[in-house]
Each structure stands twice: as structure tokens, then as C-alpha cells.
Amino acid sequence: MKLLADQFLLHLRGQRNFSRNTLKAYQFDLGEFLAYAAANRAGTPAALDRLLMRGYIASVSSRGVSRNTLLRKISAVRSFMGWLLENGRLETDPFDLITIPKKEKRLPRFMTEGEVGKLQDYNRPEEVNAREKNYYFALRDFALFELVYSSGLRRSEASGLNIGDLDLFSGFARVMGKGSAERLVPVGDKALSAIRDYLETRPKPLAHGQPLFLNHRNARLSGAGIALIFKKMARRARFARHVNPHSVRHSFATHLLDNGCDLKSVQEMLGHKNLQTTEIYTHVSLERLKEVYEKAHPRAKK
CATH class of the missing domain: 1.10.443.10 (Intergrase catalytic core)
Incomplete structure (x- = not known):
């Protein structure tokens, strides 16, 4: 799985032209997800199912992170799942039928x-x-x-x-x-x-x-x-x-x-x-x- 994640990040760098900071955030978030997946004995793409995704979302939410941070982490994992689907590593989307929370609308903080x-x-x-x-x-x-x-x-x-x-x-x-x-x-x-x-x-x-x-x-x-x-x-x-x-x-x-x-x-x-x-x-x-x-x-x- 780590090798697949590295290939996905190379794809983002080369094909999607992501910035260095965005790539760093993706790398961190995917690293967290892979650690969660490994702890739950999901070491291959075939083990990435809807139950695992629900558990991961619940695990991140339980840490008290903001909704926007949660959505950023979900987005990184969903993008990875999409890439696995495109490359024939997954047969179905594990995020299918999972309701994703809406983005929190916050006004920017500024100085007078x-x-x-x-x-x-x-x-x-x-x-x-x-x-x-x-x-x-x-x-x-x-x-x-x-x-x-x-x-x-x-x-x-x-x-x-x-x-x-x-x-x-x-x-x-x-x-x-x-x-x-x-x-x-x-x-x-x-x-x-x-x-x-x-x-x-x-x-x-x-x-x-x-x-x-x-x-x-x-x-x-x-x-x-x-x-x-x-x-x-x-x-x-x-x-x-x-x-x-x-x-x-x-x-x-x-x-x-x-x-x-x-x-x-x-x-x-x-x-x-x-x-x-x-x-x-x-x-x-x-x-x-x-x-x-x-x-x-x-x-x-x-």
C-alpha cells in the first residue's frame, strides 16, 4: 500500500501539478490513513471497504479536529481511492453511499x-x-x-x-x-x-x-x-x-x-x-x- 501511495503522490506532482504544500498535506494525511488501515489489517487494496472508511472518519472525528480538517483528510483519501479505481486496483468505490459532512463556512480573520x-x-x-x-x-x-x-x-x-x-x-x-x-x-x-x-x-x-x-x-x-x-x-x-x-x-x-x-x-x-x-x-x-x-x-x- 505504501508503494501505491507513493505512486499516487508522484502522479499528483507530475500530472496534476500540485503545489509543494498541497503535496505535503496529502502525504501526511495518506500516511495517517495507511497507519489506520494497517492497524485494522487492511494492507491491500482489496481490504479497502466501506466499513473501513466509516471507521476512519469516526476515528479522525473523535480527535476533535475541525470539520474543515476532517474534510481535507477525507478528500486526500477519496482522491487516492479514485486513482486506485482508475488504475484497476479497486473494483468498487469504498466511499460509495457514505455521507460526507458539508464544509464549514467561516468568515476570514482579518485586521482593521x-x-x-x-x-x-x-x-x-x-x-x-x-x-x-x-x-x-x-x-x-x-x-x-x-x-x-x-x-x-x-x-x-x-x-x-x-x-x-x-x-x-x-x-x-x-x-x-x-x-x-x-x-x-x-x-x-x-x-x-x-x-x-x-x-x-x-x-x-x-x-x-x-x-x-x-x-x-x-x-x-x-x-x-x-x-x-x-x-x-x-x-x-x-x-x-x-x-x-x-x-x-x-x-x-x-x-x-x-x-x-x-x-x-x-x-x-x-x-x-x-x-x-x-x-x-x-x-x-x-x-x-x-x-x-x-x-x-x-x-x-x-
Whole structure:
């Protein structure tokens, strides 16, 4: 079974063009499923039946995971079953007649424009350098935050940027998104200025193929490293809420819509294939509009 799972992952990488993060999630989820199957003496495709799938779903649910996490794990296993069917390893679909729970609709977590301003103020390089004498990455961190907020990048996209992907004169960045889909995104003047200041500190000459953001070992800054930086920035600003690259991306989209940007343009900048994925941000904007109305209008409250 392990060999079949490895072949399936190779298929996803080569034929379906899945991103590295998606492949990593599939590998982890399939590993969990195969361990469950082995513990229940289901070591061959012939032993993969409906009873096993029901038991697996119940086992994952009993761990108290969120519905969306459960659905992600089920999706990975269902895709594997589909591949086994296509390749003649299974005769029937073990998920047939199993009711799958619906996806939980959650509004994205985002910061207000005031909170973004506060985060920026507390993390300006001059402020950080004055308080933290032995920290040498304030310019990098500030440039990174400004870019992610200015362009709505995923952390993997920010991590994967090279110096040559950024046009400092026209104000655009070439980004490699999910499924190796390339897109051009605008970069604001403040972000460009912060990036120029950071690049001035980098050893010369700068090559187009060098990573845009480096870690303390002068290697490419990873997505996990970016998440840790944003967490540190939130602590400096004394935020009680959790701040990560994705919540900054959510803030980017929400603020654009709040200030009159059309949904189609936001979709293109975020790199969403489906407009419905972007439409969730309209719900966020409408919820905020309703809150403002209820606070301001004398007849809004009962």
C-alpha cells in the first residue's frame, strides 16, 4: 500500500501539478490513513471497504479536529481511492453511499486598517533597532510585511520570490502561485521603498536569481520562518489576537473591497481560480457594514 501511495503522490506532482504544500498535506494525511488501515489489517487494496472508511472518519472525528480538517483528510483519501479505481486496483468505490459532512463556512480573520497601522508603527526599523539592539533583521521584516499586505501574497509565494521577480520601477512582482500558476501583482510605493531599504543592506552585487528574503544563514527564508516573523511582529505591537501571513492576506482583500475595488480585480490579485472563493470577502465587508449601521443609526436597534 505504501508503494501505491507513493505512486499516487508522484502522479499528483507530475500530472496534476500540485503545489509543494498541497503535496505535503496529502502525504501526511495518506500516511495517517495507511497507519489506520494497517492497524485494522487492511494492507491491500482489496481490504479497502466501506466499513473501513466509516471507521476512519469516526476515528479522525473523535480527535476533535475541525470539520474543515476532517474534510481535507477525507478528500486526500477519496482522491487516492479514485486513482486506485482508475488504475484497476479497486473494483468498487469504498466511499460509495457514505455521507460526507458539508464544509464549514467561516468568515476570514482579518485586521482593521487601524490595526495594520498599529502593527506597522511598532515594527518600523528605527523603532525596533532602538529597542532591540542585537536584532539585525528589522529592515527585512518590515519589507516582508509591507509586501505581503501590499500585494496579498501567500507565505509560500513570498518565500519563493527572487530579486529578479520584482520590478522596482514599474511596481509589479511576478508570483508563482498554487499549481505553478504565474501571475503579476501590483506592489505599492511604501512596500517598494521598504524593499529598496532592505536590499541596500544586502551584499553586492545582487543577482536576479537570489532569494528576495534571506534568513540568518543567508539562505531562502521559508514559509514557516515568515509565519514566525509575523508572530513576533504581533507581539511587539501587543496584539492579543493571532496574526499570521494568511490573516494579512485576508486583510489585503477585505480592505480593497471596503475601499471600492471590484471583486474580479481582487480575484486576479489573490490568484483565485474560482470567483466564489473570493466572494467570501464580500460577506466580511457586508458584516462590517451592518455593524457600522447598527452602531450609527438611531432606529437600527430594537
